[in-house]
Amino acid sequence: xxxxxxxxxxxxxxxxxxxxxxxxxxxxxxxxxxxxxxxxxxxxxxxxxxxxxxxxxxxxxxxxxxxxxxxxxxxxxxxxxxxxxxxxxxxxxxxxxxxxxxxxxxxxxxxxxxxxxxxxxxxxxxxxxxxxxxxxxxxxxxxxxxxxxxxxxxxxxxxxxxxxxxxxxxxxxxxxxxxxxx
Numbered sequence: 281x282x283x284x285x286x287x288x289x290x291x292x293x294x295x296x297x298x299x300x301x302x303x304x305x306x307x308x309x310x311x312x313x314x315x316x317x318x319x320x321x322x323x324x325x326x327x328x329x330x331x332x333x334x335x336x337x338x339x340x341x342x343x344x345x346x347x348x349x350x351x352x353x354x355x356x357x358x359x360x361x362x363x364x365x366x367x368x369x370x371x372x373x374x375x376x377x378x379x380x381x382x383x384x385x386x387x388x389x390x391x392x393x394x395x396x397x398x399x400x401x402x403x404x405x406x407x408x409x410x411x412x413x414x415x416x417x418x419x420x421x422x423x424x425x426x427x428x429x430x431x432x433x434x435x436x437x438x439x440x441x442x443x444x445x446x447x448x449x450x451x452x453x454x455x456x457x458x459x460x461x462x
Contacts, residue, residue, distance in 0.1 A: 316364075427441050
């Protein structure tokens with residue numbers, strides 16, 4: 281079973297984070313919500329407080345197959361400023377692990393030079409921070425070991441692409457059917 285980590289920072293976009301967690305769990309993917317705040321409780325950009333599964337300091341990154349970054353402000357900037365997370369993203373990229381980011385969060389991959397030469401998308405206005413990426417306006421862009429997406433309105437498609445990659449298209453289709461996704 282694929283192990284996935286999703287990183288929650290103060291000010292994360294709740295729907296982008298929790299939609300991914302919900303749909304991956306429906307697909308029977310082991311996904312852990314990881315707080316980077318030093319506190320197991322993390323408050324999102326709209327004042328919703330979520331209890332993470334673990335703290336970043338307690339994570340064994342070697343066992344993770346995929347790392348996911350939800351967007352939101354100031355959540356994305358808080359992810360970008362977290363040294364341990366950035367170090368682990370670079371290591372995961374070198375190891376060819378799946379790196380996924382939605383909304384503004386692709387800029388974290390971009391400023392770590394993970395998107396150089398790759399196709400990527402993000403929330404409009406953050407393209408300049410996707411250093412070296414070939415940007416587009418697709419709802420979801422999958423290139424090599426990266427999946428990027430544009431924002432809250434693309435969260436279901438983003439999660440479905442992660443499921444397709446970690447499992448298969450049939451599993452993703454089953455999950456989408458179960459939530460009555462058109």
